[in-house]
Amino acid sequence: MNAKAFILFLLLPVTSWAQGYAGLGSSAAGFDRPVTGYEFQFPRDHGPHPAYRIEWWYLTANLTGADGLEYGIQWTLFRSALKPFESDGWQSPQIWMGHAALTTPETHHFAERLSRGGIGQAGVTAQPFNAWIDEWKMQGDIADTLSLTANGQTFGYDLTLQAQGPLVFHGDAGYSVKSADGQASYYYSQPFYSVDGTLHLPDREVAVTGQGWLDREWSSQPLAEDQSGWDWFSLSFDSGDKLMAFRLRGARGDFTAATWISADGQTESLPDGTLILTPLETEHVAQRDVPVEWNVQLPDRGIDLDVAALNSEAWMGTRFEYWEGPITFTGSHTGRGYLEMTGY
């Protein structure tokens, strides 16, 4: 056991996987719950919601280097509330956790940061928009231009993101149901970023361009108690259309949902059961079997994709471990995107 284990115990009030991945299925006593019909207000809702237990600013990008190679980066800031309020000083109950990763076809680098609110070390402000933990920053305007930076021991990146389309809202106008029991979160995205900047690899600097996708989600109990993990896809078709699709794996059966996002930003929410996800190939990563090739089908829309990881070793060996990495797909359509798998 080590410091990591203690932090795990800190962040997991009840350390049992039966309670869902990362405590996301534990009870939401004292915290607000998402309700239908919520009216988002911006820029306020780009900022934090301390009365909700969990929240994240989640950015992934598929990049192409001047060297012709494919890259992927992840920049995530999680907020986990021990109590449903914010206060100044060390005893702030808001815990912030940052994850950054840089994936190449050959290597996968990641780093993690931890802080609490109230002391200026980490946090998010809505106006002007600034999300930071230590020297990692995502700042600017979500609807317009963002600058993004993060560093690990041996890697880092400095990128500029330019929004090329509107925000999109998942589920019922941003109310995204996560189980048959009705667990839900507020969930919106900005999937239309164009990206350029520099990657700092241990042995070289690479100029890159590509596409980025920001997810914003907050909730107090986004998983049902029996749900142990999820498989989440963000896919950008070469045609300009996008697809957000996820499956929550539960003891009582899987729950799926997806959002079809056309190139102009129009969305269609696809209910449980519409999406068909089939693991094709597993790889032994970090002492476990993780599916790194998938078949993704939306029969109603004639979509049948074979998805493969750019680098199947994209394991995030952080305090909560999961797989997160860039993917490419072929089949009825082609394109690239990001895949996140938890609970394996």
Next chain:
Amino acid sequence: MTGPAIQALLSHWRTHPLQLVTLLTGIALATCLWSAVQAINAEARASYARASAQLATGQLDELRNPGGYITLEQYAELRLAGWQVAAVLEGPLRVGNRRVRLMGVDMLAYPALPAITEIEQGTSPPDPSEVLTAPGRLLMSPDLVHLFLSADRFPPVIESTALPPDLVLTDIGVAERLLNRSGQISRLVILPQQPRALPPLASIAPGLQRIAPSAQMDTAQLTDSFHLNLTAFGLLSFAVGLFIVHGTVGLAFAQRRGMIRTLRALGLPLRRLVWLILGELLSIALIGGLLGLALGYILAAALLPDVAATLRGLYGAPIDGQMSLRPQWIAAGLAMTLFGTLAASGHALWRLSRMPILAGPGLQAWGSQNSARLTGVIGLGLIAAGIVLSFSAKGLLAGFGLLAGLLTGAALTLPFLLSTILNLFARQARSPVSQWIWADMRAQLPGLSLALMALLLALATNIGVGTMVSSFRLTFTGWLDQRLTSELYVTAKDDAQAAQITAWLSPQVSAVLPIRSTELAHETGPLFLYGIIDDDTYRQHWPLIAQGPDVWNHVLQRGAVLINEQLARRADLWPGDTMTITPGHTLPIAGVYSDYGNPTGQAIVAMPMLEEITPGTATRRFGIRITPERASDLAQSLRDQFDLPPAAVVHQAAMKAQSLAIFEKTFVVTSALNVLTLGVAGFAILTSLLTLWTQRLPQVAPVWALGLTRAQLARFELVRSVLLAALTACLALPLGLVLAWVLLTVVNVQAFGWRLPMHLFPGDWLVLLLLTLLAAFLAASLPAWRLLRLPPAALLRVFADER
């Protein structure tokens, strides 16, 4: 041949059981004292190491603010620049009468601690929101728990066996509230993994100082001097114990001369004989050594609680009073014993190996006047070397080097000095009998000189250490009277109650003196800064040892600072100099005061200045000035009025008694070792006299034949012993005083940071002299009694025997 030879050698011990007991006792005593001291030191060092490991101290670089604390803003700035640092806020926490160390760490960032792991793996790990948010949780070793349970101002407690004694671990958010140091950080631990592209520290935190683990003041360094002290004492006792071994082995060889001659005449090769005797000696050393180790263990276990109390009180060293048996300790103790025994009997063995077949080994331990002169010269050389060392080297080692040179040098010159003195007396002697007595004493001197050296060392140490302790006690008591002037001392539960108490007291008493302090990280180590208000109590009583003109007005009205002696000596700061307390506060030093309560640095400023340097420091303790007759009544009504526990209102007298009790405990070990050394020296004289006894008959018989009675001879025997002891004691006095001077002006300054005035205690010397004479009398009474009871036939036989 070997079998019978062994039997013959062993038969000696069967017929001389007392000698065997003496030899074993000598070895055991030497081993016992030495290994007891080693055990105590090992135990203490193990405690420090355990505490370091439990707190992961001394492994990583740290950042400190040389002039004070680190602010939350500085921390955030470092973090925002990418520097991975973990914040720690430490300070003393008063619980009832006990002072413990509160260590608040950022539980999210600090490296793994065994205590946290233990609790995390326990049956009911606490909810993280309980640990990280108010009121928080306090982690502590089980023996502290009851203290915290009885006081109600503390957060709930979690027991952990993986924490040092006297330390309470908690989250930094809890610590800043309990210590009332909101937004302050004592030090930042630089974590091992840092990101790429870090800006240099100098540009982010120019005011902070990066300190490598080796440069961090740890307990082991702080207490080094104390342990060196103990070791020196142990070594001295060891040496004295070996004198006994030397005496007894010499005696045994003398008595076995005939047997050895017979064995060799029967054809036992010399080489084998030497090996056999060597084996015999080693076996005896082994038995005596094991016995000594057992005794040493018991002694150490008995002394350890007091030593632990001293170390905790003086240095805040994390040590508990528990002994554990370590294999290395046994091995080292036995090796020391075997080596010592061989060294002490080497002389006798060497003579045996060079002995002509028909002669027996003689007993002339220190030979003639010539060799006494030679050892005297060597002794003078050692004294000179000690003095040179003390001038050329610095620190505690120089002090001990000087002491070692003085003591061994003086011991070595003793035979020469004594024989010179005896010569002088002999020249004055007119009657034949007195001439014979002086001559006889000189003749005995070589055989007795080792025992007398032991006596000299023991006496000098006794006088030196006794003078030091008594001077210290006298100074300390006087200092307490000056320092503890308030009639009552009150500790409030919280700030609000403190304010109520002040308001309630003000109309009733002469003065309420707030005791307010804060801990700062100064470049010389932790610095406790106190604030005082203008009151005659300070102006009249505070014990200043150096002061500038108009000292109190400077401090109270013009922003000057008073510092304690430890700090003044360590940093070489005296009135007229300035001192940087925090980067923004460089204050002139108005005076230096003596402070015998602790080894840490302290400074005093006026209350408004303290408020300016560290705003919001709590005032929970007060001194109350009141006519002494009313003190008890007021104490009771204070307790009733504010529902204070008994320990929260303390009388001046109780406070003094408590301080003196701690003081006495500090020197319990010293006194115990002192008495034991003297006992060992007395024993050494006894064994030497018994050794000489076998040689006595040929010298005494002619005098007896000339007409002196056995009773007269026995009396002379006693007089001789007492006289030699008295002479030695007279020589020991100046040596002891020099020792005391070195202890007070060199060793104490190094070990504790204060220099004490030397006081003389002739009454103590007289008692010591009488004790010495008594010991010498007792040691000589057995040989005297034997002489008295000696059949005349035995004396006559001397003339008949061909020796």
